[in-house]
Amino acid sequence: MSIKNMGEPKRIGILTSGGDCSGLNAVIRAVVNCAVDTYGWEVLGIRQATLGLMARPPQFTKLEIDQVDSLLTAGGTMLGTTNKGDPFAFPMTDGSLCDRSEEIIAGYHELGLDALIGIGGDGSLAILRRLAQQGGINLVGIPKTIDNDIGVTEHAIGFDTAVNIATEALDRLHFTAASHSRVMILEVMGRDAGHIAIAAGIAGGANVILIPEIPYTVEHICHKIKERQEKGKNYCLIIVSEAVRTHDGENVTITNRLGQSRYGGIGEYLADKIIEHIGVETRVTVLGHIQRGGTASPLDRLVATAFGVAAVNLIAEDKYDRMVTWQNRQVLSVPITEAIAQYSAVDPNGTLVKTAHGMGIYLGD
Amino acid sequence: MSIKNMGEPKRIGILTSGGDCSGLNAVIRAVVNCAVDTYGWEVLGIRQATLGLMARPPQFTKLEIDQVDSLLTAGGTMLGTTNKGDPFAFPMTDGSLCDRSEEIIAGYHELGLDALIGIGGDGSLAILRRLAQQGGINLVGIPKTIDNDIGVTEHAIGFDTAVNIATEALDRLHFTAASHSRVMILEVMGRDAGHIAIAAGIAGGANVILIPEIPYTVEHICHKIKERQEKGKNYCLIIVSEAVRTHDGENVTITNRLGQSRYGGIGEYLADKIIEHIGVETRVTVLGHIQRGGTASPLDRLVATAFGVAAVNLIAEDKYDRMVTWQNRQVLSVPITEAIAQYSAVDPNGTLVKTAHGMGIYLGD
């Protein structure tokens, strides 16, 4: 049953890329436990995603068991991360964009790495793969994203925790909404996909769920609020994905970050319109970065640990250019190209949409 | 040991007034258990604070044990509440203000109440007392406020839960701040008092705590951020009370609600100034109504239950015009006038300020 002493000792790198989330440290812990303790390899933790390989000298820390021992319950990533700076068009201080891919590739080789484990979402994995193809990097990918928009895996690291936090927020808003007879709007993350909103919305008992995949009207939202009032329910819980657009098609949350909208985000827009239409007291909560942090849920920790071990096992078998996936409580792997290709939005004909309809939740037309 | 069969059977009313918080339902449950089951009295739950007594017929529900059985873990208040509408200057639909105090007093007598338990903050209790004095209402007060600004009680219902939720938010932001080398600002409630901010700030490991009681400068905040960077800590956690003012003395959160500020709140103002001064990536989370909701903490439930029983016991002894208090894990009571008079802000020479200083936290000058 022992899997020790397979093949030559290796030196592998690991980096976390893109927005942080819960469970990244659990992956790092698993990789180090499996690679160092079980296989007897060396693991270098690359700092700040690809920036650590771009730096001269490369920025890294040699990871030992003792360092990762307490990481299971720690949120975030001990290696740091960044979601800025495409290395193929890297923003220079003078404002110009510069292809710095060769510096990263050189960093990989300078460290004498046999393989690299890259933990990221689809964007990060696409960049890492391009670097790998260009520079002979033996890459294994691990999917993480609270957005859960990578189609080939049932579960990306961080999603379950983010849904838990959003659901807990709805649980709390439910009580205060009912006490004050208010409409409560919760704006959650998820980028272009409504996975967090629809999962937390159903689990948390929202009455209205708005996701980018399904158009809505303010009139229908107001109708729902009034309909509930007629049944003696003087409050309404609305959960909305950050990328839901206004009636005029504006992505308020994004434009607001650029300073161009009069609204702080789509939640604020909706509150304004509801008050304008029917004058019901409405409050907005933007959950924000709380969704990314915190101790990972047991499921995220389980999947993260299984992914970390599986990624090391792939390297032991010299299988590269693949990403691990979670399907039916088993880890499999697919070519990274396939992983990148299958973007997954909420399926308008899928189970969760049907469930929302069956529950009488308004989620668009 | 039995306390049953004391005196004549009574009919008492109970109402919750002002902003909702966790633990109100636990009080209601305790009052019903003690009054109905132990004393054999009748309890009428008045709906929507004093609005329920103002309405004709008065809006209430007769409360039985079975109804309150599951209330221990329920946030909010099953009776509803409102923090609008001073009955002595009640906003009428035509915009005028009208003294409607006599209607409320008439409602109390119309219901044949022997006494009224009013759960509220200092504002609500002041109004209830004025009504009681004017109209012969036998009033017992129970302090609740997440702001914990009632000086005569160590603990008002809802405060512990609010601190827990704010601390949990800091715990989560800590990880994502460190992962992305960011400044994270958490804006919390508390009205004019910094109790939530300083308690959660210390418990949650904030590096900067800003409260209305102590002036600060943006320069010193930025100095703290830089000082941490020099020690290799590329992130900073800031917690700020909603009522903290800008450098120019503006209460941004309040003015913003009135639509007059360019900032969404003090957190946004600070982020803007930090970026302007030192260009460090900064994110803001406004915790909002999440702080009010949710299952009450065991301490809030314990105090709420003890307050509910003690209030009923006061009525059994015909002791009125008093508010229950929590001191050294015991319930006492004081005249409501005394309770209203002692507003409690954070003591600049108190333990928590000293603790923050000892921990090297910046909390103003």
Added chain:
Amino acid sequence: MSIKNMGEPKRIGILTSGGDCSGLNAVIRAVVNCAVDTYGWEVLGIRQATLGLMARPPQFTKLEIDQVDSLLTAGGTMLGTTNKGDPFAFPMTDGSLCDRSEEIIAGYHELGLDALIGIGGDGSLAILRRLAQQGGINLVGIPKTIDNDIGVTEHAIGFDTAVNIATEALDRLHFTAASHSRVMILEVMGRDAGHIAIAAGIAGGANVILIPEIPYTVEHICHKIKERQEKGKNYCLIIVSEAVRTHDGENVTITNRLGQSRYGGIGEYLADKIIEHIGVETRVTVLGHIQRGGTASPLDRLVATAFGVAAVNLIAEDKYDRMVTWQNRQVLSVPITEAIAQYSAVDPNGTLVKTAHGMGIYLGD
């Protein structure tokens, strides 16, 4: 998009059977919301599993939306349940066994039910199906079991919450074990399957995981403890499934319930043997019924809600003798016979076993 007004109005029954778990109330809530509000049907909640149909008159409550509104976060089952009394061999007060199946079938018809939703594990579903076949009951099954041993569904209701609670217990024991240099043993439920133990063990960082599917030796456990001590880790976390047997093949937990073992359970046996072999201070925690209770996790609530809606939709389509399943975040359905046939133990060659090996966890030989 409306699914209202499909077919004739129906009257359906719902019952929960077998050991309780978190998420049952969320199913009941979903069934009532979908059947009553969306389809306009009537829903009768049968009390105490099949006992409610066996009683004369049948024991039930007509379920309305208002009754189930707050059930989303309530653990257990509002209908009550029992895991005693096979109706085909029902224990009578005189000690004899009696076939009372016809009484249950008569109860179903007496209530004029068009269909019955039965929520249970494989044992309960097998009994319900036999009743359905015998007596013309239109049955739809929903899988629930913290043991997660129903092979055709990725997820049975209650499992995720049970794993969360067991993981949280490990998190807590971890700290106290390390502080006192102790071996800590956590005994968890799961009947004949090790799913809870292996999932929580990996997610919670156990060093030894013992499941019924894989044999172990006390010597190897002690070796693991010593090996850790040599690396400076003076503590060890062991998680063990209740059905793991002693070295002599005794199922201590079961025999103990019958009063025949000198040990309170397998955890106590292991502690005794570890102390006997190597004299290391060892403590046991038997998690017990805490695993069954509590607010369901968001995932359990999501699946429960999706199952409830899907079961009602199956009835709307007059599809019976089927059980809903969860696969890749979608609800499907299979014949109940198929569901009962596929018992799922932990796969000794599956992902979780490989993960445990890769992490250096001892989980048997």
Added chain:
Amino acid sequence: MSIKNMGEPKRIGILTSGGDCSGLNAVIRAVVNCAVDTYGWEVLGIRQATLGLMARPPQFTKLEIDQVDSLLTAGGTMLGTTNKGDPFAFPMTDGSLCDRSEEIIAGYHELGLDALIGIGGDGSLAILRRLAQQGGINLVGIPKTIDNDIGVTEHAIGFDTAVNIATEALDRLHFTAASHSRVMILEVMGRDAGHIAIAAGIAGGANVILIPEIPYTVEHICHKIKERQEKGKNYCLIIVSEAVRTHDGENVTITNRLGQSRYGGIGEYLADKIIEHIGVETRVTVLGHIQRGGTASPLDRLVATAFGVAAVNLIAEDKYDRMVTWQNRQVLSVPITEAIAQYSAVDPNGTLVKTAHGMGIYLGD
């Protein structure tokens, strides 16, 4: 506002003694932050309570800010602890008892310590004080004990977290008890004091609370169970302190540890008696070491941090032989002798007992 540069630089020691609990690491973190960063002193963390000073060379670790940075949310104590081995009668390997106090005192002086911060319960603090008096140790005490039995402080570190965990267990048992119509008994810690049981019992809605301070009869417990059944409540929640004795005055939990009782603990005894008397299905959960572990509650973290800073401030003022206390949200200090002298059991005439009576809870006669 700066409190830096007060007096001469010092070298201080810190140790944790007795049973571990949540919040110890938060004290260590606070002491290091305040002493090292604010005062510029040196802090030596002594390993395994006084055993670290008894060892030659003394076992310690020099504590730096970076080491304690992540301790705020970590349960247990990074220094290790022990509740065995009174140094004045230390158990030697040959079974004899030996006074080893001088070795500990010598260890203190060998390390060149100016002062020692000892974190412990009343037993540990009594021993530490005796050592201090005998050997010229400048001692400052910090109270910690989940039992909360130190009379001079409203709050000892670890108590709030233990109550939270016990309350959460009751919340969970409540649902499963109601679903299965069972009596559920929860056995909690607390040694000779019933503080955890009565606080968690009230906060968690127990129907029967048994504490060592108040005698009970099995008949009255059974009467309560029957009384509830008559009101349609077919379940009952009982919380019992570990030191509650049997009807015959036996302390089952203690004798059981010594292998002399037929019961695993008082919970098991009660279950046996209830079944014997009235035949109601009864289950027992022994919460065990879970109560000690886990992330400290915000209140425990707040108090722990305030205590750590205050202890360092006392040393800065050369005030020794004192223990810090928490009173009305402020830290004070008292002579250690006074702290040891005031043992605090649950007051049979105090608020919590009155509250339990008012709620109709049976807690003895």
